[in-house]
Amino acid sequence: MLKIERVSKTFNPGTADARKALDNLSLHVKKGDFISIIGANGAGKSTLFNAVCGSFFVDEGRILLDGADVTMTPEHRRAKDIGRLFQDPMRGSAPGMSIEENLVLAAGRGGWLSMAGRKERQAFRERLALLGMGLEDRMKQPVGLLSGGQRQALTLMMATLSNPKLLLLDEHTAALDPGTAEKVLELTTKIVSENSLTCLMITHNMQSALELGSRTIMMDRGRIVFDTMGEERARLTVEDLLEKFREASGKKLDNDRMLLT
Amino acid sequence: MSLNAMLGLGQTALELALFNSLTVLALFLSYSMLNVCDLSTDGCYALGAAVGAVVAISGHPWLSIPAAMGAGMLSGLVTAVLQTRMGVNSLLAGIIVNTGLYSVNIAVMHGSSLLNMNKTVTVFTLAEDFLWDTPLGAYYALIIGGVVVALVIVFLAFFLRTRLGLAIRATGDNPDMVRSSSINPVFTTTVGLCISNAFTALSGCLISQNQRSVTVDIGSGMVTVALASLLIGGVFLGRRSIPVRAVGAVLGAFVFRLVYTIALRFSLPAFMLKLVSSLIVVIAISGPYLRRQAPLVKRRLQARFGKVGAREC
Numbered sequence: 373m374l375k376i377e378r379v380s381k382t383f384n385p386g387t388a389d390a391r392k393a394l395d396n397l398s399l400h401v402k403k404g405d406f407i408s409i410i411g412a413n414g415a416g417k418s419t420l421f422n423a424v425c426g427s428f429f430v431d432e433g434r435i436l437l438d439g440a441d442v443t444m445t446p447e448h449r450r451a452k453d454i455g456r457l458f459q460d461p462m463r464g465s466a467p468g469m470s471i472e473e474n475l476v477l478a479a480g481r482g483g484w485l486s487m488a489g490r491k492e493r494q495a496f497r498e499r500l501a502l503l504g505m506g507l508e509d510r511m512k513q514p515v516g517l518l519s520g521g522q523r524q525a526l527t528l529m530m531a532t533l534s535n536p537k538l539l540l541l542d543e544h545t546a547a548l549d550p551g552t553a554e555k556v557l558e559l560t561t562k563i564v565s566e567n568s569l570t571c572l573m574i575t576h577n578m579q580s581a582l583e584l585g586s587r588t589i590m591m592d593r594g595r596i597v598f599d600t601m602g603e604e605r606a607r608l609t610v611e612d613l614l615e616k617f618r619e620a621s622g623k624k625l626d627n628d629r630m631l632l633t
Numbered sequence: 634m635s636l637n638a639m640l641g642l643g644q645t646a647l648e649l650a651l652f653n654s655l656t657v658l659a660l661f662l663s664y665s666m667l668n669v670c671d672l673s674t675d676g677c678y679a680l681g682a683a684v685g686a687v688v689a690i691s692g693h694p695w696l697s698i699p700a701a702m703g704a705g706m707l708s709g710l711v712t713a714v715l716q717t718r719m720g721v722n723s724l725l726a727g728i729i730v731n732t733g734l735y736s737v738n739i740a741v742m743h744g745s746s747l748l749n750m751n752k753t754v755t756v757f758t759l760a761e762d763f764l765w766d767t768p769l770g771a772y773y774a775l776i777i778g779g780v781v782v783a784l785v786i787v788f789l790a791f792f793l794r795t796r797l798g799l800a801i802r803a804t805g806d807n808p809d810m811v812r813s814s815s816i817n818p819v820f821t822t823t824v825g826l827c828i829s830n831a832f833t834a835l836s837g838c839l840i841s842q843n844q845r846s847v848t849v850d851i852g853s854g855m856v857t858v859a860l861a862s863l864l865i866g867g868v869f870l871g872r873r874s875i876p877v878r879a880v881g882a883v884l885g886a887f888v889f890r891l892v893y894t895i896a897l898r899f900s901l902p903a904f905m906l907k908l909v910s911s912l913i914v915v916i917a918i919s920g921p922y923l924r925r926q927a928p929l930v931k932r933r934l935q936a937r938f939g940k941v942g943a944r945e946c
Contacts, residue, residue, distance in 0.1 A: 451815040464813070466806035469799065477799050477814045484797040531813070 373570050374401040374538055379423060393419040396595035406564060410578060416594040419575045421540045426450045438537055443581030455531030457544035457623030464527030469514030471507060471526065472496060474515055478530035499529060503559060521552030525559055532563050541573040566606045576611040590617060646894040652705040652843065654886035655836035656879030658785050661882040663829040667822060668805030672727030674833055676734030677708045679854030680806065681834025682841035683741040686748045689755045689842060698838060705834025708734060709826040717819040738849050746849040755842040774843050782883055785832060790876035801825045854907040861910040862886040864917035
């Protein structure tokens with residue numbers, strides 16, 4: 373499904389600020405996998421997503437999506453196959469446009485000069501109703517009026533509207549209050565399993581990293597330092613995970629946010 | 634002043650407002666929708682006037698309109714390519730194109746900075762001839778202006794609802810989201826600027842044919858005048874649907890022209906027009922900002938000088 377082969381990326385090469393954000397990293401993701409990714413700040417988790425999405429081109433290595441080499445494919449072309457959610461709920465939708473208009477763009481159906489028909493709008497209504505947030509009755513309202521949780525749920529729906537091959541979730545519940553975060557996470561697992569999407573999820577919540585999905589990887593300094601699935605993963609506790617981190621990186625996990633959650 | 638003279642003045646003001654409102658609609662697309670402040674507007678306006686005049690003088694009055702719009706599109710394309718493909722800052726791209734267009738415009742006018750169309754057949758003389766023995770005979774310019782403005786508004790109302798139109802609006806709103814919808818913002822910016830510049834050029838073309846002459850500096854200050862009109866229109870019909878906002882932009886052009894005409898009546902010299910439009914733009918943009926800042930300024934002043942009477946406590 374997704375093959376990342378020996379990918380490296382250095383920011384600010386040749387300067388005093390040079391930083392190797394991805395270091396010879398390889399990862400094979402099978403169709404239908406749900407992988408949670410953990411790691412301290414600056415470990416390269418978001419950089420990995422940026423590399424997969426094409427926000428920048430990698431210095432070395434290859435990225436294959438469904439057998440096709442997309443290493444040099446521009447971001448907006450890859451976006452056809454990749455849905456992505458950011459931590460910031462504001463990033464995924466256009467605030468000055470209505471819910472309906474956002475959905476029309478995200479669905480990406482029809483030619484440039486086509487308009488959304490009644491049938492398409494009805495389909496949007498039905499899918500919005502599945503979110504259980506009452507958004508189906510506010511389709512003409514600008515997205516800027518929605519709360520963070522509503523906007524993130526809408527973005528989730530927009531990102532999965534065209535059945536992407538890959539869904540990337542970059543701490544997409546971290547900016548929400550605990551109740552809303554839980555609701556959005558529930559929606560996520562529901563949508564992912566119903567559409568049997570392949571999904572990578574960055575999280576700072578160790579507990580949900582182990583509970584959700586089928587595989588967990590841990591990153592440090594641009595590399596994957598720990599990779600677990602199946603029975604081994606089922607037996608792991610949060611304490612084990614912290615211990616693994618110490619072993620792998622030779623230091624204590626210095627992330628308060630991670631320890632506390 | 635007699636009633637007739639006053640009506641005549643009003644009609645001229647109305648005509649000017651209609652033709653200029655096409656530039657306001659162009660900025661409605663580039664500034665309000667695409668969030669690009671297109672500083673090539675002045676030059677593009679003159680380009681439309683020059684190209685339209687040259688084509689009309691060569692004996693093709695109808696062809697002058699699409700020719701002017703095509704030239705405007707080309708100018709918009711250059712501005713767009715500079716800012717999306719060649720790393721030139723968006724404002725600078727407009728200024729560069731504007732400067733370059735000055736030479737281009739004189740070249741279009743065969744090396745002269747002034748063209749006369751006193752004996753030229755234009756769309757206006759054609760309309761005048763066609764309507765001259767009807768009751769509408771005196772209003773041919775108003776009719777042409779009204780029809781063109783209505784067509785442009787209808788076009789915008791539909792276009793901005795299509796997928797491409799929505800993508801152009803989203804590019805000004807959240808380019809990240811455009812990219813993640815598998816649409817290239819470079820493409821939407823380019824299309825948006827081409828269309829808006831076509832309208833700007835159309836505006837210049839109609840103005841020059843109506844006044845039967847072109848000078849190379851016909852567009853000077855146009856971007857500020859149009860922006861002032863756009864912002865005035867936003868005050869009346871701002872937070873509404875797209876077609877209503879487009880009508881608001883035209884209304885803004887009318888109000889601007891009305892205020893200006895009245896000011897002229899009260900012996901404000903004509904050369905003050907551009908200062909007035911600058912002031913309107915400053916007030917419209919800074920007004921809301923300063924109002925937001927006012928409480929903060931008040932608190933800072935209080936912190937520095939102390940509240941009156943606070944020291945006694």
